Amino acid sequence: MKSTIRYPKKHELMVKSIKEDLKLFSTYKEFLSFCAAIALHRNSIDDISVDTIIWSNQQIKIDIFNKGEFDRSLMDLIALKYSDDISILNGDRDEEIFNIFELFVANGLEIYSREIHSVINKNALSDLLLFIDKSKNNNEGSKLSEFTDFLT
Amino acid sequence: MKITSLIINNFGPFEGTQNIDFSISEKQPITIIHANNGSGKTTLLNSFLWVLFGGYHVKKKEIPNHHYVNSINEGKELRVFVEMKFSHNKNKYTIRRIAKFKKISNIDVDFISDNVSIVYIDENGGSQSPNNVETYIDQNILPEALKNFFFFHGEDAKDLTLPEKVSSAIKNIMGITLLERAEKHLLKAKNHFTKQIDNNAQSNLKEVNSEIDTIDSSISEKKNLISNNEKLISSNKSQKRDIEDKLVGNELTENFQTLLNQHKIEKETLLVKCKLLNESNRNLVSNSSYLLFINDAIKGNLKILKDKRKKGEIPGKIRRILLKDLIEIGQCLCGEDITPKMLKVLNEKKDAAVSQKFENRVAELSNQLMIMAERSGSISINFDSNATNILEHQTRIDELNELVSDLEAKLDGDEFESVADLRTRIKEIEDENEDALVKNTRMSEEISVLSAGILKDLKEKRTVLIKQDSKQELFKIREDVAEAASHYYNDLLNKINDKVRKELTTLFSTTYNNIMISDFEVNINPSFQVEIRKRIDGRIPTESEGQKRVKSLSFISSLISLAKGYFNSNNNFLKGGIFPLVIDSPFGELDPNYQSMISKNIGELAEQVILFVSPSQWTDSVRRELEGNVGKQVTLKYYTTKSREEFLQGNEELQLVGGTEFNSQREKSVII
Numbered sequence: 108m109k110s111t112i113r114y115p116k117k118h119e120l121m122v123k124s125i126k127e128d129l130k131l132f133s134t135y136k137e138f139l140s141f142c143a144a145i146a147l148h149r150n151s152i153d154d155i156s157v158d159t160i161i162w163s164n165q166q167i168k169i170d171i172f173n174k175g176e177f178d179r180s181l182m183d184l185i186a187l188k189y190s191d192d193i194s195i196l197n198g199d200r201d202e203e204i205f206n207i208f209e210l211f212v213a214n215g216l217e218i219y220s221r222e223i224h225s226v227i228n229k230n231a232l233s234d235l236l237l238f239i240d241k242s243k244n245n246n247e248g249s250k251l252s253e254f255t256d257f258l259t
Numbered sequence: 260m261k262i263t264s265l266i267i268n269n270f271g272p273f274e275g276t277q278n279i280d281f282s283i284s285e286k287q288p289i290t291i292i293h294a295n296n297g298s299g300k301t302t303l304l305n306s307f308l309w310v311l312f313g314g315y316h317v318k319k320k321e322i323p324n325h326h327y328v329n330s331i332n333e334g335k336e337l338r339v340f341v342e343m344k345f346s347h348n349k350n351k352y353t354i355r356r357i358a359k360f361k362k363i364s365n366i367d368v369d370f371i372s373d374n375v376s377i378v379y380i381d382e383n384g385g386s387q388s389p390n391n392v393e394t395y396i397d398q399n400i401l402p403e404a405l406k407n408f409f410f411f412h413g414e415d416a417k418d419l420t421l422p423e424k425v426s427s428a429i430k431n432i433m434g435i436t437l438l439e440r441a442e443k444h445l446l447k448a449k450n451h452f453t454k455q456i457d458n459n460a461q462s463n464l465k466e467v468n469s470e471i472d473t474i475d476s477s478i479s480e481k482k483n484l485i486s487n488n489e490k491l492i493s494s495n496k497s498q499k500r501d502i503e504d505k506l507v508g509n510e511l512t513e514n515f516q517t518l519l520n521q522h523k524i525e526k527e528t529l530l531v532k533c534k535l536l537n538e539s540n541r542n543l544v545s546n547s548s549y550l551l552f553i554n555d556a557i558k559g560n561l562k563i564l565k566d567k568r569k570k571g572e573i574p575g576k577i578r579r580i581l582l583k584d585l586i587e588i589g590q591c592l593c594g595e596d597i598t599p600k601m602l603k604v605l606n607e608k609k610d611a612a613v614s615q616k617f618e619n620r621v622a623e624l625s626n627q628l629m630i631m632a633e634r635s636g637s638i639s640i641n642f643d644s645n646a647t648n649i650l651e652h653q654t655r656i657d658e659l660n661e662l663v664s665d666l667e668a669k670l671d672g673d674e675f676e677s678v679a680d681l682r683t684r685i686k687e688i689e690d691e692n693e694d695a696l697v698k699n700t701r702m703s704e705e706i707s708v709l710s711a712g713i714l715k716d717l718k719e720k721r722t723v724l725i726k727q728d729s730k731q732e733l734f735k736i737r738e739d740v741a742e743a744a745s746h747y748y749n750d751l752l753n754k755i756n757d758k759v760r761k762e763l764t765t766l767f768s769t770t771y772n773n774i775m776i777s778d779f780e781v782n783i784n785p786s787f788q789v790e791i792r793k794r795i796d797g798r799i800p801t802e803s804e805g806q807k808r809v810k811s812l813s814f815i816s817s818l819i820s821l822a823k824g825y826f827n828s829n830n831n832f833l834k835g836g837i838f839p840l841v842i843d844s845p846f847g848e849l850d851p852n853y854q855s856m857i858s859k860n861i862g863e864l865a866e867q868v869i870l871f872v873s874p875s876q877w878t879d880s881v882r883r884e885l886e887g888n889v890g891k892q893v894t895l896k897y898y899t900t901k902s903r904e905e906f907l908q909g910n911e912e913l914q915l916v917g918g919t920e921f922n923s924q925r926e927k928s929v930i931i
Contacts, residue, residue, distance in 0.1 A: 131541075131544065131545065132544070132545055132548070133545045133546050137545065137546060137547070137548070137549075140547075140549045141544075141548050141549045141552075143549065144548075144549030144550075144551075144552040144553050145552055147552065147553060147556050148552035148553070148555070148556075176547070177547065177550070177627060177630075177631050177634075180624060180627040180628065180631060181549060181553065181631075183620075183624050184553060184556055184557065184560055184624075184628065184631075185556070187560050187563060187624075188556050188559055188560060191563065193563060193564070193567055193621065194617075196617060196620045196621055196624065197616075197617050197620075198616045198617060198620065232537070232541060232544075235544060236537075236540055236544065236646075239544065239548070239551060239642070240642070240646055242552065243551060243552075243639065243642070243643075
């Protein structure tokens, strides 16, 4: 039975930097969940196929997610939305749920890397906030588009 | 004096012999000399003064052109010269000043001497060569004391209306200095006769003379003190006006400063608020930020679950029990028996019904999704609220940044003095003036008392005693004549000064108001202070740099006009003269409005006007205003050593090189 959540090796440095250096997210789990939610929000999971991913050795125990208030629900939510099959919650298909989650994490990381991490305008936090604001408003411009240096 | 041409030879940056012709046309009296900074404008301006008066603005050894110096062997003599041709009072003059130097090292020279000569052709074609050139120029062409009124840099113009300058200009330009000298000479003569009387006097007369001397000295001392106090009062008044001008500016500055501080505080406060809001958003992002993106998905999932319920797929517990009961009873709810075919279907449906674990999980997920939806909404509202506040603050911060920037620009360069300090200084000046006035009144009274009382008595006694000695009477007559003549000249001087001052005021006022297109009351008061008031309310306006420049140029113009009037009238006392106006950077950093005003009128200020302008001052509006009055235009081009060979070959296609290729060696300029 699967006991960890993986993410692509190619984003190792970014994930470490976001968590350890920039301290944008309180835990690795938060960051990966955030990425999965982005991919879900964008409905964008075609970019990466799980079969082609080379996984990082750094993996997060599923137990960690189980301790979160909504983390497992997020996984279920994503899986249900993705599969459109309620029987996925049967109990014997959890591995499938985790795989779907990893797929969303991988796609979300791709988005993060492309749209936030590699495009540094002001600073990491303000860029992230701008991204969130813009994404929330379905890319119709951000309330925070005037963000400047004071956000450092 | 109308300058026809200037020849400069190895002078400063000008290598070899170069020539400039100037416009002498009456209709187009202006010559424009275009020059970039560093191409020799100042040297050229100073070469006019050097040829006439010999003074130079740098060390004499800096005069020779460095290329010329390089081309001479060490120990050999060098000569440089400037020659100016001009017409004056129907004569045609050529003045040439030659300076000799000795080369002492590769680039260094020692000054040996300079010599000036002047030759003129009179209206009958006769050639004359005055011996004492300096005196001749001072008395017949241009008094040296006036040189800075006619050859000057635009930035220095504002000082030309200071009282001592105005007084000196009036006296020198009208030849009044001769009368001053005569008055002093007569006073000297009177003192000589007084001394002779004293030398031949008996003891009692000596005693009276001594007493008179003592009182005279006392009166003289008091008069000096009064005069010094008057100067102090005059200077204080001028200083007070300056401070009052500054006060007006500083009151404004102080208001700006207060506003600036308020803006800065507001900005700082908003920045702190933004940081707090930002920190709040950071916390939102840091934990459960995914909730911001899953609202749609939650809605989608809840819909799926709702549909399943509608279809009866969930919850499945009741359905499973019902099916089980039906199978066990073998009878339908309507009472009919269940056929084997129906039983098979019922069994399949019973097996397909979900497990309890699944039921629980779906129920839990439904419950969680509801909570997540609520939390997601709450986080989203917080995030949006923070973002809106940050945006509002940022908009205000941007506004404040602009306001701060504007205010800082306004305050930039102002040496800020507090309004209170300035007011204190004004009060001190007023107190000092009041004190000086009180002292002067007291001393004047004392002088009156002494003169009308004891001094009068002593002088009468002296007259009686002198009359007793026939030898002394002759000295007394001479003494009286000299004294009366001196008084006469003094009165005359005062009257002439007064007359000239009033005439100058009229001309000055007309020119100033013409240029300013306004109605100011312009006055040169008896202390030679230039006063400008608004005619409408008599108030002294705060002058901008532009107004100061217009004031100076108007004054110089009126001086030139007055001198010309007297020159043509053959007045016996007031000789006047005709003078050109040579100005380096006449517009300086003035705003375009004043540049236009001055350009429009500068051709009228003198019979000949020579202007040095840099490309930045030669704006379209300046060119447009001047164009009709410009008779000649000359350009000073500046070449570095790199293009020297080409320059020497007379190549017209030389590249004009700016400061980037300046060498430490003196470069060269050329007139084209």
